[in-house]
Every structure is written in structure tokens, then in C-alpha cells.
Amino acid sequence: MRPDVLEEHIIKCKAATNKPFGVNIPLSYPDSEEQIRVAIRCHVRIVFSSAGNPVKSTGLLKQSGIKVVHVIANVKSISKCEEAGVDGIVSEGFEAGGHNGKEETTTFTLIPLVRRNTNLPLIAAGGIATGRGMLAALALGAEGVQIGTRFVASEESSAHPAFKQKIIEAKDGDTFLTLKKIAPVRLLKNKFFEQVIRMEETGAGSVQLRELLGRGRSKQGMFNGDLEEGELEIGQVAASVNEIKPAAQIIQEIISEYNTSRLEFPEIV
Secondary structure (H helix, E strand, O other), rough: OOOOHHHHHHHHHHHHHHOOEEEEEEEEOHHHHHHHHHHHHOOOOEEEEEEEOOHHHHHHHOOOOOOEEEEEEEEHHHHHHHHHOOOOOEEEEEOOOOOOOOOOOOOOHHHHHHHHHHHOEEEEEEEOOOHHHHHHHHHHOEEEEOOHHHHHEEEEOOHHHHHHHHHHHHOOOOEEEEEEOOOOOOOOOOHHHHHHHHHOOOOOOOOOOHHHHOHHHHHHHHHHHOOOOOOEOOOOOHHHHOOOHHHHHHHHHHHHHHHHHHHHHOOOO
């Protein structure tokens, strides 16, 4: 979001609830510094930073009383998080939608590796959409889970209806990690995806790929509904999402399945 749009949504969220909520700020994005200023000015309680070095921003946020959680995709990033003084870590595996790690380490491999190397609170992300998935993540050492793909296919999601329909029609193998020469991103296969693959196979460099990507490609696909020329970012777990539901119902179903699974496997958590 542009900083002004982010501020508009924060104001709406504050009007809707007195509960704490988080804002995700990718540090590599051009507007990240202004987005951080917006979060501070609006007294956001939690910032999830990603796609960059947390040392640059964590101190400023924490001075303003904001909790900081940073997203990582490998063990080597833990030291930067601890140096920055973050309050928690999101361990995001290769299954996740959107921007991803070059290492292609899966969520259930990454969680125990990260847990072994830090005492920071750990949130698991990537490929989790159910209560059983949540239980499995906690069994491996996470304290919580971050879920994205399942909520894209919710009634309240701002994603285009055509994109939501594409998600619930997705099967296993319909997403692929690509654009590794720029920043790895998991996409649903479409005409744009095929263009990227052809260019990569013929040896295109980062400059050529950036030219193809242009600006606003993800907005074109996910929010404007251009299913052929747009960038359709979504996780592998889309294959298990078969229905668009209200967000509240999705949460209730996840928690209910988690509690039922805990009774079935009391020794796990």
C-alpha cells in the first residue's frame, strides 16, 4: 500500500476494534520508511517487518513502543534478528505464497532448525491453513502460526473475485516458485508466469526480468482480476482451499479442528 492508503486502513481498523493488530512492512519496498513513520504516528501496536535487514528499522519502532516481529526464510537470518532486538520471528517456508526464500526450505524443516537456534518467540508460516496444520507447527516448536492464503479466499478479502475463484480451483502443482534472479515469488501458473519461465530458460538476466515485471503487476492480477497478464501470488496450500467463506468462520473452523486434534493427540503439544 502507498503510505496514505496504509494510514487510511489503519484508521479503519482502529475504528473497528480496540484489540491490538499488526501491520506488515516489507523493508525493501520504496515506501517502507514512510510506512514506518505512518505506523509510529498511528500508534500501531505491532509491526511485522520482512524482505530486508531488521537492524535498520527495529530500534526506531521499539523506541515508539511498537513490538517488532521479523520474517525469515533461513537460519542465518536469526543473528540479524537478535542483533536488531526483535520481539519475535516468523519462520516462513518454501510453501508460502508471495515473496519467498531462495533456499527453498520447507516450513516443517525450517521450524525445528530455527527453534534450535534461538529462544525468540517463533511463528510458523507457509502451507498452513487448517487446525491440524497449526497443531503440527506447534509440535515442531512454534508458538503460533501465520496464515495468508486461506484468508485471501475469504469474503472480506480485498482480492478480486476472479482471483479468489482461481484459488479455490487450484490443484497441487498449480503454483511455482519463480523470479529467483530478482526476488523469489510463488505464483499461480498463467500467461505471465509462462513468459517468466521462457525468459529464465533462455538466460534472461535480472534487468530483463524487471522490465517484464514492470510496476503494479501484482495489483493487476490480484486486485484488478487480470488472470492472464497479472502476477497471481498464492501459496501451495491453495490446493486445499475449496470454498470462499467469511473470515470469522475460517478462524472458528481452524480453532475447532485444532482443539479436536489436540484431544486426539494429547502428547503432541
